Amino acid sequence: MELHDVWFVLIAVLWTGYFFLEGFDFGVGVLTKLLARDRPEKRVLINTIGPVWDGNEVWLLTAAGATFAAFPEWYATLFSGFYLPLLVILLCLIVRGVAFEYRVKRPEENWQRNWETAIFWTSLIPAFLWGVAFGNIVRGVKIDRELEYVGSVWDLFNPYALLGGLVTLTLFTFHGTVFAALKTVGEIRERARALALRVGLVTAVLAVLFLLWTQIDSGDGKSLVALVVAVAALVVALMANQAGREGWSFALSGVTIVATVAMFFLTLFPNVMPSTLDADWSLTVTNASSSPYTLKIMTWLAAIATPVVLLYQGWTYWVFRKRIGTQHLADAAH
Structure with missing residues (x-):
């Protein structure tokens, strides 16, 4: 396997990790409007x-950094062609981070309510736009012989990509709902489990339609396996949720995300961005990659840094593993 193939796989792993982890906290952000009934419950979800x-x-x-370094042509075409949606995502992530930090800086109800509304919208919009972006990457976009995107921003909002956006939005919301059930106690936990069933059923319908469309359009045997795993994991996650096994439900909803992202990248390879104008103008792991020397240096750096990051993040989740409820907010305030 060539180094550019290795880095294609590594970038797929990074995006998978991002959607698995950020997916549930996007979902929890959406739940601040769908699940929480009052401010203490919103505080529980955010906490x-x-x-x-x-x-x-x-x-x-x-x-993003690995894409820039390993596949500069991919990065340039992606971030120039998808400039507006990615800019909206970036702005949402900035506002979302500010909202988490500033929400409790003042006691006024309007102040806190406005920041909580910001958390909701800046969770919902990126969850939808990431599906639109990856739907277009998988489907292909208008790339000319100079390897530049020549379509308009409206070309990105086609039926396939919009369906992809709905899939990521509902899937992340389901992932967040089972995470909320896993991390809370009392009435909010029970309502989270009930909501997870409704959201999960909608997700299953949309996901089956989208993944079948992807398979028919550009899939092969490997992507079909990923499709079956994604759908089966989602169904079993719903069953585990109904049985009150939130840990299993969360793990299996994560498997659904992993298998879905795997299907995206399996249908792409060896392309990284197919051209709908001419297949010969597509960006591939070969014509979009950096030099072998650059990839070699990156591989050594990744081998050293990645285990440290994984250990630190795993330790963080372990430290904050306990369930919380509104009663814990009262104790913390005291």
């Missing part, structure tokens, strides 16, 4: 992700 949300975003920074 379930408070210690980890910023660490989850490290995976996005690493994935």
Whole structure:
């Protein structure tokens, strides 16, 4: 296997990790409007992700940085052609981080309510736009012989990509709902489990349609295996949720995300961005990659740094592993 193939796999792993981890905290952000009935319950939901949300975003920074270094042509075409949606995502992530930090800086109800509304929208919009972006990457976009995107921003909002956006939005919301059930106690936990069933059923319908469309359009035997794993894991996650096994439900909803992202990259390879104008103008792991020497240096650096990051993040989740409820907010305030 060539180094550019290795880095294609590594970038797929980074995006998988990002969607697995950021997916549930996007989902919890959406739940601040769908599940929480009052301000204490919103505080409980936000506190379930408070210690980890910023660490989850490290995976996005690493994935973008690795793409820039390993596949500069891919990075240039992607970030120029998808400039507006990616800019909206970036602005949402900035506002979202500010909202988490500033929400409790003042006691006024309007102040806190406005920041909580910001958390909701800046969780929902990126969850949808990431699906639109990856839907277009998988489907292909208008790339000319100079390897430049020549379409308009409206070309990105086609039916396939919009369906992809709905899939990521509902899947992340389901992932966040089972995470909320896993991390809370009392009435909010029970309502989270009930909501997870409804959201999961909608997710299953949309996901089956989208993944079948992907398989028919550009899939092969390997992507079909990923499709079956994704759908089966989602169904079993729903069953585990109904049985009150939140840990299994969360793990299996994560498997659904992993298998879905795996299907994206399996249908792409050896392309990284197919051209809908001419297949010969597609960006591939070969014509979009950096030099072998650059990839070699990156491989050594990744081998050293990645275990440290994984150990630190794993330790963070272990420290903050306990369930919380509104009664813990009262204790903390006292």
